[in-house]
Amino acid sequence: MMNRREFCKKTMIVAGGLIIPLSALEVFNPRRLYAEKNDKGKVRWVFLVDVHKCVGCGFCVKACKIENDVTWDANVTRTWVERYVITRDGQTLIDSPKGARDGFTSQKIDQAHAGLKDVKPEDIAKGFFVPKLCNHCDNPPCVQVCPVGATYQTQDGVVLVDRTWCIGCGYCVMGCPYGVRYFHPQLHVAEKCTLCYHRLSQGMKTACVDACPFGARRVGNIRDPEDPVTKIITTEQVNVLKEEFGTKPQVFYLGSSMEVK
Amino acid sequence: MVHGEAWTLKEFFVYPNEYIYWSIQIVMYPFMTGLVAGAFVLSSLYHVFGVKQLKDIARFSLVFSLALLPVAMMPLMLHLQQPQRGIYVMMTPHFTSAIAAFGIVFTTYGLIVASEIWFVYRQFIVETVLELRAKQQKTAVESARLFLYSLLSMGAMDLSPEALHKDERAVGILAGIGIPVACFLHGYAGFIFGSVKANALWMTPLMPVIFICSAVVSGIALCIVTYIITMEIRKLIFARKRRNNPRLPSTEELKSAEIQVVTMTAKYLVMFLVLAITLELLDLIFRTYTAVKSWDILRSVIYERDFFKIFILQYGLGNVVPFIIFLRPGLTIRRALVGTLLVLMGVFMMRWNVVIGGQAFSASFSGFMEYQLPIWPSTLELFKEGLFGALSVIITPFVLFFLVTRILPVFGIKDSH
Numbered sequence: 001m002m003n004r005r006e007f008c009k010k011t012m013i014v015a016g017g018l019i020i021p022l023s024a025l026e027v028f029n030p031r032r033l034y035a036e037k038n039d040k041g042k043v044r045w046v047f048l049v050d051v052h053k054c055v056g057c058g059f060c061v062k063a064c065k066i067e068n069d070v071t072w073d074a075n076v077t078r079t080w081v082e083r084y085v086i087t088r089d090g091q092t093l094i095d096s097p098k099g100a101r102d103g104f105t106s107q108k109i110d111q112a113h114a115g116l117k118d119v120k121p122e123d124i125a126k127g128f129f130v131p132k133l134c135n136h137c138d139n140p141p142c143v144q145v146c147p148v149g150a151t152y153q154t155q156d157g158v159v160l161v162d163r164t165w166c167i168g169c170g171y172c173v174m175g176c177p178y179g180v181r182y183f184h185p186q187l188h189v190a191e192k193c194t195l196c197y198h199r200l201s202q203g204m205k206t207a208c209v210d211a212c213p214f215g216a217r218r219v220g221n222i223r224d225p226e227d228p229v230t231k232i233i234t235t236e237q238v239n240v241l242k243e244e245f246g247t248k249p250q251v252f253y254l255g256s257s258m259e260v261k
Numbered sequence: 262m263v264h265g266e267a268w269t270l271k272e273f274f275v276y277p278n279e280y281i282y283w284s285i286q287i288v289m290y291p292f293m294t295g296l297v298a299g300a301f302v303l304s305s306l307y308h309v310f311g312v313k314q315l316k317d318i319a320r321f322s323l324v325f326s327l328a329l330l331p332v333a334m335m336p337l338m339l340h341l342q343q344p345q346r347g348i349y350v351m352m353t354p355h356f357t358s359a360i361a362a363f364g365i366v367f368t369t370y371g372l373i374v375a376s377e378i379w380f381v382y383r384q385f386i387v388e389t390v391l392e393l394r395a396k397q398q399k400t401a402v403e404s405a406r407l408f409l410y411s412l413l414s415m416g417a418m419d420l421s422p423e424a425l426h427k428d429e430r431a432v433g434i435l436a437g438i439g440i441p442v443a444c445f446l447h448g449y450a451g452f453i454f455g456s457v458k459a460n461a462l463w464m465t466p467l468m469p470v471i472f473i474c475s476a477v478v479s480g481i482a483l484c485i486v487t488y489i490i491t492m493e494i495r496k497l498i499f500a501r502k503r504r505n506n507p508r509l510p511s512t513e514e515l516k517s518a519e520i521q522v523v524t525m526t527a528k529y530l531v532m533f534l535v536l537a538i539t540l541e542l543l544d545l546i547f548r549t550y551t552a553v554k555s556w557d558i559l560r561s562v563i564y565e566r567d568f569f570k571i572f573i574l575q576y577g578l579g580n581v582v583p584f585i586i587f588l589r590p591g592l593t594i595r596r597a598l599v600g601t602l603l604v605l606m607g608v609f610m611m612r613w614n615v616v617i618g619g620q621a622f623s624a625s626f627s628g629f630m631e632y633q634l635p636i637w638p639s640t641l642e643l644f645k646e647g648l649f650g651a652l653s654v655i656i657t658p659f660v661l662f663f664l665v666t667r668i669l670p671v672f673g674i675k676d677s678h
Binding site for chain 2: 074075076077080082092093094095096098099111112113114132141143144145146147148149165166167168169170171173174175176177178179180181182183185188189244245246261
């Protein structure tokens with residue numbers, strides 16, 4: 001007859017004994033080891049934005065909203081265009097009404113609750129448009145902070161969200177320095193640019209790239225030295241956004257300016 | 262409507278997707294966990310460090326810590342967009358995330374508190390079982406109580422001096438382990454914020470330490486407030502009962518015991534308060550002095566937009582005034598009550614200024630966001646992330662405390678420790 005103390009002891013030994021081999025299965029996952037060892041795949045998607053070419057028409061935003069079923073009237077968007085107006089006295093004014101879904105149809109600059117700001121054309125020193133989207137970082141903070149692993153990065157570098165697993169805590173939204181994430185108005189899960197993964201994986205380009213009439217947006221494979229996008233990134237003066245966060249962003253900007261936030 | 266749009270007011274340039282996503286419930290979360298951790302640390306001061314003067318409030322704060330424990334999770338559940346998936350944090354934790362540790366830390370802490378309470382109350386439970394068993398004729402309520410207490414005793418009916426001594430040692434050990442775990446539970450809440458590199462206000466390694474200190478402050482303060490209120494109620498009840506039973510302690514006796522406990526506890530409160538303020542000021546001075554890229558926008562948030570909330574409500578009314586109240590000689594119950602309530606308000610404002618203040622500016626550093634607390638719960642979302650949701654989080658621990666003390670009374674039982 002076993003007494004209670006002995007029973008407890010033996011139960012713990014058995015439970016502990018069972019856990020050790022089970023945890024070994026996780027530690028020595030051969031597929032993962034292989035993947036980590038041979039990290040470099042053949043494809044790593046990157047994005048190139050030519051600031052000089054963007055006119056702020058907003059076709060990319062429209063196309064994205066239609067292609068990806070982003071609620072048309074909701075004040076969130078997977079991609080957007082910012083207008084920068086720098087006045088002669090050194091003031092930087094920025095706006096992006098409705099994410100520039102309908103383009104920039106007014107000269108007045110939308111300052112949200114502070115109203116519309118009118119700047120006389122002769123007071124403007126320079127002005128330009130900057131398209132924004134998820135940077136599909138090499139070191140994505142959103143993937144790091146997701147408590148359940150619902151946000152992940154594919155082998156070819158695209159950061160995606162598993163809508164069936166997201167708990168909606170918003171940690172990824174807070175963790176992104178670029179403000180690209182939001183909650184889906186209907187599904188109530190974290191939502192972001194997928195780099196049109198459904199199109200890329202079928203050999204097509206992203207919806208925004210196809211919609212841009214001026215070629216300001218381009219998508220390419222940085223691992224392919226013959227890719228024209230790779231050639232530009234490796235040979236010309238390109239920039240990334242908020243490099244100081246150590247996120248290693250993979251959206252490159254040609255002709256970006258120091259005022260760009 | 263997009264989540265966050267209902268209570269966010271944007272000014273100047275804010276990225277299109279930016280809203281105040283972490284609202285009142287995320288203010289409540291560190292506030293409530295802070296109270297849990299603080300209450301536990303207070304009870305441990307007696308059990309581990311043998312601060313005899315805190316004996317009365319130790320049992321009290323331990324039970325209160327248990328009552329607060331499930332409430333620490335409530336704001337998170339109210340905040341989640343998919344609360345039915347909340348359990349995934351426990352089932353499929355992704356360990357690079359600070360939140361993933363929640364399941365482990367919270368469960369460990371819950372087990373420690375529950376087992377410590379069991380050891381503290383074992384004698385009482387067993388005595389109650391024996392007393393009820395001895396009765397020949399039992400009412401339905403008594404039978405139910407007997408069943409409940411027998412279940413709680415878990416069959417450990419030994420009341421020999423050796424067994425009781427073992428209980429005492431177990432309490433000491435559990436309380437000893439409990440202190441670092443309680444600090445971890447709360448320090449980790451601070452880490453959740455402190456490690457967000459995207460947020461200029463949050464990102465500081467001091468955040469977990471600041472959170473722990475203010476947690477202990479708020480926990481002690483809440484225990485004092487609840488203790489005072491409970492004692493006042495007891496005084497009234499005793500005054501009424503004394504007409505039939507003159508042997509009960511007089512109001513004066515209760516009062517002198519009460520003020521002694523409160524004065525002693527207040528000393529520890531002031532100690533932790535000094536530590537908390539020092540660290541917070543260090544953080545502020547450091548930011549002002551180094552003045553990195555984000556300082557321009559932080560300065561306008563701290564010194565202009567949130568000036569009233571930070572310097573008047575948090576530091577002024579919440580720290581300086583109670584500091585003066587507690588340090589002036591001859592502490593009275595009324596003054597202690599005012600002081601501790603102000604401290605609680607101050608800690609709450611600190612949480613507010615961190616969580617909401619951290620979202621008061623855009624990540625573009627070119628615009629501001631203002632949080633407008635939803636008052637009337639016209640939709641479920643506005644209830645959950647509004648005034649009434651926050652109020653239900655505040656009320657629940659008191660209801661739970663009342664229910665728990667029906668089973669495990671905190672006053673007037675024979676003490677084995």
